[in-house]
Amino acid sequence: SMCPLPLQAVRLNDRFWAPRLQTNRSVMLPSQIQQCEETGRIDNFRRASGKKQIDFQGIYFNDSDVYKLLEAIAYAIAYEPNASLEAQMEAIIAEIAAAQQPDGYLNTYFMFDRAKDRFTNLRDMHEIYCAGHLFQAAVAHYRATGRTHLLDVARRYADLLYDKFGPNGQPGACGHPEAEMALVELARTTGEARYLELARCMVEARGRGVLGGSSYHQDHVPFVEQREFVGHAVRHLYLASGATDIVLETGDKAHLATLDALWQDLIQHKLYITGGAGSRYEGEAFGAPYELPDDRAYAETCANIALVMWCYRLLHLKADPIYADIMERALYNGVLSGISLDGEHYFYQNPLADRGGHRRQKWFGCACCPPNIARLLASLPGYFASANPSNQLYLHLYAQSEIRFSTSEGDVSLRVNTNYPWEGLIEIEVLDAPSHTTTLFLRIPQWAANATLHCNGNASADTAYPASGSYAKVALSGAPATIRLELSMPIQWIQSHPHVQNHYQKVALVRGPIVYCLEQADHSNTDPWDILLTHETTCQPEERPELLNGVTVLTGRGVALKRERWAGKLYAPYQPYEISHPVTITAIPYHAWANREAGPMTVWLPVL
Amino acid sequence: SMCPLPLQAVRLNDRFWAPRLQTNRSVMLPSQIQQCEETGRIDNFRRASGKKQIDFQGIYFNDSDVYKLLEAIAYAIAYEPNASLEAQMEAIIAEIAAAQQPDGYLNTYFMFDRAKDRFTNLRDMHEIYCAGHLFQAAVAHYRATGRTHLLDVARRYADLLYDKFGPNGQPGACGHPEAEMALVELARTTGEARYLELARCMVEARGRGVLGGSSYHQDHVPFVEQREFVGHAVRHLYLASGATDIVLETGDKAHLATLDALWQDLIQHKLYITGGAGSRYEGEAFGAPYELPDDRAYAETCANIALVMWCYRLLHLKADPIYADIMERALYNGVLSGISLDGEHYFYQNPLADRGGHRRQKWFGCACCPPNIARLLASLPGYFASANPSNQLYLHLYAQSEIRFSTSEGDVSLRVNTNYPWEGLIEIEVLDAPSHTTTLFLRIPQWAANATLHCNGNASADTAYPASGSYAKVALSGAPATIRLELSMPIQWIQSHPHVQNHYQKVALVRGPIVYCLEQADHSNTDPWDILLTHETTCQPEERPELLNGVTVLTGRGVALKRERWAGKLYAPYQPYEISHPVTITAIPYHAWANREAGPMTVWLPVL
Structure with a gap:
């Protein structure tokens, strides 16, 4: 523990x-x-x-x-x-x-008359x-x-x-x-x-x-x-x-x-x-x-x-x-x-x-x-971080930060340089550390396949290719040292267990720790509930410093459902979905939704 | 009215x-x-x-x-x-x-102490x-x-x-x-x-x-x-x-x-x-x-x-x-x-x-x-039936029945022969009716495209091909007469408006007035929630007098989803659904579900 x-x-x-x-x-x-x-x-x-x-x-x-x-x-x-x-x-x-x-x-x-209760x-x-x-x-x-x-x-x-x-x-x-x-x-x-x-x-x-x-x-x-x-x-x-x-x-x-x-x-x-x-x-x-x-x-x-x-x-x-x-x-x-x-x-x-x-x-x-x-x-x-009984440091979460604490064997001081959660590169400068060898544990998230880990100075990694869903071990024997952890952040299409009946043939777009959604404000002529991904859809991350206090969005090409046949109807005989027009989709982080004008939003997107 | x-x-x-x-x-x-x-x-x-x-x-x-x-x-x-x-x-x-x-x-x-309230x-x-x-x-x-x-x-x-x-x-x-x-x-x-x-x-x-x-x-x-x-x-x-x-x-x-x-x-x-x-x-x-x-x-x-x-x-x-x-x-x-x-x-x-x-x-x-x-x-x-102020009869619902009522112009007596709701053929014998000409209105349901109407004796139809979603008119001038209304009852795959988000790419099987569902009791080795229809699926009605007090089921071939990759998982990267095995599906009327051993049931079926 x-x-x-x-x-x-x-x-x-x-x-x-x-x-x-x-x-x-x-x-x-x-x-x-x-x-x-x-x-x-x-x-x-x-x-x-x-x-x-x-x-x-x-x-x-x-x-x-x-x-x-x-x-x-x-x-x-x-x-x-x-x-x-x-x-x-x-x-x-x-x-x-x-x-x-x-x-x-x-x-x-x-109180008072209710004191008895x-x-x-x-x-x-x-x-x-x-x-x-x-x-x-x-x-x-x-x-x-x-x-x-x-x-x-x-x-x-x-x-x-x-x-x-x-x-x-x-x-x-x-x-x-x-x-x-x-x-x-x-x-x-x-x-x-x-x-x-x-x-x-x-x-x-x-x-x-x-x-x-x-x-x-x-x-x-x-x-x-x-x-x-x-x-x-x-x-x-x-x-x-x-x-x-x-x-x-x-x-x-x-x-x-x-x-x-x-x-x-x-x-x-x-x-x-x-x-x-x-x-x-x-x-x-x-x-x-x-x-x-x-x-x-x-x-x-x-x-x-x-x-x-x-x-x-x-x-x-x-x-x-x-x-x-x-x-x-x-x-x-x-x-x-x-x-x-x-x-x-x-x-x-x-x-x-x-x-x-x-x-x-x-x-x-x-x-x-x-x-x-x-x-x-x-x-x-x-x-963000914890220590085990041997004063070994665990980093759970990543952000640009400085970490300093004292142990009986001496002070620890790290500088974490990263643009997380928008980018997966995490550079850690060891500014101070006890000179005897301790272990630094770095969390490799489950989503981070193909993570790489390189060390310089008084640090050495157990492996350059730490497994996702583990704590990578870095042996540390005093400062200075630099550690370069790169977590790959591909855009993932995530699917639900088939018994989540409302998610049949749908995906959520996820990148790193961030779950994305489509919101009306980014799709002027198309209702987000009408947008489908196709097997040809590819998305790219795009930094948008001016948007929503600065977020990385995902952009790509989807298609919009043709909805004319449904005017005034709730049920109709089955027909394969017809496409109305291609749509440039802009997915924003879910946490940032409903900060602009009100409109439809959806996390789960149908795949045509 | x-x-x-x-x-x-x-x-x-x-x-x-x-x-x-x-x-x-x-x-x-x-x-x-x-x-x-x-x-x-x-x-x-x-x-x-x-x-x-x-x-x-x-x-x-x-x-x-x-x-x-x-x-x-x-x-x-x-x-x-x-x-x-x-x-x-x-x-x-x-x-x-x-x-x-x-x-x-x-x-x-x-009452009593609560009378004041x-x-x-x-x-x-x-x-x-x-x-x-x-x-x-x-x-x-x-x-x-x-x-x-x-x-x-x-x-x-x-x-x-x-x-x-x-x-x-x-x-x-x-x-x-x-x-x-x-x-x-x-x-x-x-x-x-x-x-x-x-x-x-x-x-x-x-x-x-x-x-x-x-x-x-x-x-x-x-x-x-x-x-x-x-x-x-x-x-x-x-x-x-x-x-x-x-x-x-x-x-x-x-x-x-x-x-x-x-x-x-x-x-x-x-x-x-x-x-x-x-x-x-x-x-x-x-x-x-x-x-x-x-x-x-x-x-x-x-x-x-x-x-x-x-x-x-x-x-x-x-x-x-x-x-x-x-x-x-x-x-x-x-x-x-x-x-x-x-x-x-x-x-x-x-x-x-x-x-x-x-x-x-x-x-x-x-x-x-x-x-x-x-x-x-x-x-x-x-x-089942109503009359308008001119004593003209409307038939709304159909079942094997006898209909008798008196009007100031004389008695009306009809025998309706049908196996509705399982079959769409409705034969009406006019046993008694006023001799002056009245109109008999027969409901043609919205789902009954291609209905046909033929009359003999003292009855004559406005058209042999009454429109669905209307009351067909039959002119009646006394008994005897026979009327033969045939409502086509194809098995319909019904789809929901795309904004019913939980029904994306799903259909309900409907035949005549009956909505069907899949229940576990008819699918011994496959969970109904894992059954998909495909574009090759065709279904047939099948009379099953011994089942559920006598119902017409729909049978056909679907496929079962391969669920192994989901063991212990709620979310995973998107993959097209894999098929485990073909399944003979037996859909029962929704109203009859939960009359046998407990098990999964579903009305809406994904289409692969």
């Missing part, structure tokens, strides 16, 4: 992520603070502390949005100090701390879920500032929960998992083993009559017996993430079979090509195997983020690059589509086809997604 | 419908009576009348199931006397009548909906027996509703339309114009702030401005049916533009090939145009029945055979799939593809569908 590097270790200075992290700090976080104020989410704390005599506002789990936002701010300032954000964060924390009850309880909904409906009321987000915010705040006042709030509440639902309390868990991950983080941060134990109790409480027994709540069987993703997608992915955290900390193998089976179920049956998870609107749920509708994909931004979190944990547990592959796929596509280029509009659902009606919103009544993207972006540098 | 014949006018003695009507009388109705007893639906009336001191049982709109069942029994005994069913019907009616309140109010949920939540509580089903039961009971005691109950309640929500009351309508149709029927039966006026008030109350304004409730705009089917499918179809009834009675043209636009929206954008309506699980709702998923089709049995009811009304309003075409399509496919061959199991949803998990159930907590099928089957003979 491996461990994350400190968040500050990876300094992104690339053209893809660095501007997005900047937008997060300068636009998303301030606007989300404002939204939380305007919608009464922070006033709810002022009400709970007695500072304001007002009604509770919004949904009963709205506290969690504030906590997620605080977590995002904390990681953002840990990465890059920002006095204004920090001051606002501390002001909100003061409101939260003032709302805590003498026994440690803290939930602004269950505390912990009486664990299944529906998201009480422990909100607590979990508080704990994660507190951990982030402590890591960012070294200050313990929010961590103390968290500990007091966690102690209460331990007494109630720990090994000596009653069996209990939240209808919406999330606190499991949070409690493990709290245990890591405080060294308090009871919180880890409480997390384990909560995972093990499922399927034992505490939550009503529905698969929607992943309560149909005990977690240890679960083998398929079912029910609410965010919940199941958070639960799996929490269970993975427990295995990471305890080494306990009891849940490994479940985690492995769930993973296989996901990647073999239930994952969108965009890394989207949870295909059903009804119940925001996983569908049956191969049930992956495109226009009605749910693929909630939070579920796709939860998948990134789970992959990250599995990657640290197993050091298998498949987890980084899927993490990267979700990150560059199904997660990033959740936020507009301007940083002020959000998708809740992330469909793979649309007629133009699905547009990002400024905010939601149930606003789980916006602060979830914010906290992921704020902590993103931590996803 | 035209008028229905008396229910007794058409005597079905065919091999398709007559056994199903028999099953309705001998299995469905008795078992539904038993279900209504066992689930407390009838006890709820005994509770309301004070005969039993028990809690209300089940869902707040459960009264409606009892009323629908009574309607079914009434039409069944009107068609064929049955002392046992009649006695049970009267016993239930006695319980209902005893539960009516002095002011006419009748709803077993809003009557008519306080029209949007959600289905109160007027339940009343509507009472009225329809009362009309059916009166028509079947000539007795007025249930009709009197209905009138008292309708009078109360008129006072509350009629032109002199407050604006009001039910969140679940249905009473509109019922009130028009009650007006027809009683001659009481106020009920018709109340129905019109209720249609016109929509979109005016009474129901909260959601499209789910068709309350987003006034009915007169509605142009698209939206929201809950059964509700919108019932609403359209009620509005059509009002136009039929009043001749008022204000709503015609809405009805026409809704019809075009349905048949151009939102109708399954099976006649199923309402594609979304979430909200049991209509989807966007061309949103017609197969495995996740909702296509609720009740919505498909509602479509039959609406078509029937539009047909009588406009005498355009397109309405009979769609009515027949729904009847033989999406409605009939709702009931098992044994008459004891029901589908709520009617998907067009499945992996074997979707099976009919004995009953449902929300049991709207079972008695809805029962009342449709019981009244089905009424759907």
Whole structure:
């Protein structure tokens, strides 16, 4: 297994992520603070502390949005100090701390006349879920500032929960998992083993009559017996993430079979090509195997983020690059589509086809997604690299960056030069490294056949032709050294398993980690839903620095369907499709869709 | 416009419908009576009348199931006397009548402590909906027996509703339309114009702030401005049916533009090939145009029945055979799939593809569908033929039958000899007819190109080659005469509009009114989801009297996809599909699926 590097270790200075992290700090976080104020989410704390005599506002789990936002701010300032954000964060924390009850309880909904209902409906009321987000915010705040006042709030509440639902309390868990991950983080941060134990109790409480027994709540069987993703997608992915955290900390193998089976179920049956998870609107749920509708994909931004979190944990547990592959796929596509280029509009659902009606919103009544993207972006540098117990570095993701961290044997300093994800060439300058020989592990994505690896100076590669879907090994004995990894990035036509019935004879265009789509804005005279590829179609990547903040598009020649015979008709006798005219297609990255005028979009393209 | 014949006018003695009507009388109705007893639906009336001191049982709109069942029994005994069913019907009616309140109010949920909540939540509580089903039961009971005691109950309640929500009351309508149709029927039966006026008030109350304004409730705009089917499918179809009834009675043209636009929206954008309506699980709702998923089709049995009811009304309003075409399509496919061959199991949803998990159930907590099928089957003979104001007969549907009715100019008696829907030859013997010349109108379905029509005796056809999608005219001047109509029934490969993205390069096999599907039980070594048609595939109809109570299947040669490369994979680089082996396909009528062992099924077949 491996461990994350400190968040500050990876300094992104690339053209893809660095501007997005900047937008997060300068636009998303301030606007989300404002939204939380305007919608009464922070006033709810002022009400709970007695500072304001007002009604509770919004949904009963709205506290969690504030906590997620605080977590995002904390990681953002840990990465890059920002006095204004920090001051606002501390002001909100003061409101939260003032709302805590003498026994440690803290939930602004269950106050006053509702105090009697505390912990009486664990299944529906998201009480422990909100607590979990508080704990994660507190951990982030402590890591960012070294200050313990929010961590103390968290500990007091966690102690209460331990007494109630720990090994000596009653069996209990939240209808919406999330606190499991949070409690493990709290245990890591405080060294308090009871919180880890409480997390384990909560995972093990499922399927034992505490939550009503529905698969929607992943309560149909005990977690240890679960083998398929079912029910609410965010919940199941958070639960799996929490269970993975427990295995990471305890080494306990009891849940490994479940985690492995769930993973296989996901990647073999239930994952969108965009890394989207949870295909059903009804119940925001996983569908049956191969049930992956495109226009009605749910693929909630939070579920796709939860998948990134789970992959990250599995990657640290197993050091298998498949987890980084899927993490990267979700990150560059199904997660990033959740936020507009301007940083002020959000998708809740992330469909793979649309007629133009699905547009990002400024905010939601149930606003789980916006602060979830914010906290992921704020902590993103931590996803790029890890170290194993021997202080050997793993690079999972690539971007123009500098990586610096200290080990007991000396400092490591690397400069990564690349135009990833648009180009596959990655040059790594080793500026500093311990002089004894260590191994540097470089992820070779599954899609990168024909990768080549060349080293100079104090580095030497195990092989010049590292296998795709592996970590290439580079032996390093001090600086200087240069490493040149070239990942081939052909444009791939990807097909789905034939039981994905809606993808018969269709392909998605994928290049490197980026999934592409056709959008109306690039096809003035032809509806993207009428465009077909042919066996003669070839596509080329083309840099478009002026487009959508700078993207590489794919261009090529397709054909447009003749649609005249269908005027006014839904069904007609079969005829082979007739072609109307050739079309120059311009495919844009899926994550960038719906940032221009509204119009049809589609990821999956029929092949004639 | 035209008028229905008396229910007794058409005597079905065919091999398709007559056994199903028999099953309705001998299995469905008795078992539904038993279900209504066992689930407390009838006890709820005994509770309301004070005969039993028990809690209300089940869902707040459960009264409606009892009323629908009574309607079914009434039409069944009107068609064929049955002392046992009649006695049970009267016993239930006695319980209902005893539960009516002095002011006419009748709803077993809003009794005792809930009496104060009557008519306080029209949007959600289905109160007027339940009343509507009472009225329809009362009309059916009166028509079947000539007795007025249930009709009197209905009138008292309708009078109360008129006072509350009629032109002199407050604006009001039910969140679940249905009473509109019922009130028009009650007006027809009683001659009481106020009920018709109340129905019109209720249609016109929509979109005016009474129901909260959601499209789910068709309350987003006034009915007169509605142009698209939206929201809950059964509700919108019932609403359209009620509005059509009002136009039929009043001749008022204000709503015609809405009805026409809704019809075009349905048949151009939102109708399954099976006649199923309402594609979304979430909200049991209509989807966007061309949103017609197969495995996740909702296509609720009740919505498909509602479509039959609406078509029937539009047909009588406009005498355009397109309405009979769609009515027949729904009847033989999406409605009939709702009931098992044994008459004891029901589908709520009617998907067009499945992996074997979707099976009919004995009953449902929300049991709207079972008695809805029962009342449709019981009244089905009424759907076959109508007469216009000049007493000229229209034949809409064909089956081996005898048709007899009296007009002021004399009796009409026809014998229809046919093996429809399996064969297209229809021979009509005119046994009796007025001696002056009248016109007999025979529906030529849209699918019946190359129909031929030949007459002997006192009949003469307008043309020997009647156009498909028309009513062929036969001049009739007394008996005897014979008419020989031959509808060609080629096997059609039907394709969807290219914007039905899940049907790219797929076809449905259709012959006459019957839509076919492939089911696992007929394909021992090949998964139906792996079967492709090729351009060499030809299919033949084949009578199979021993199969599924006697059906005509379609047989032919297809090919099976080679699936080995997909083991464990969801996505892979594009390759043209490889063929594993040729397959003899046996397509069964869609309505008969899931009557054998569970397994995959699919209507839409890829063409290689």
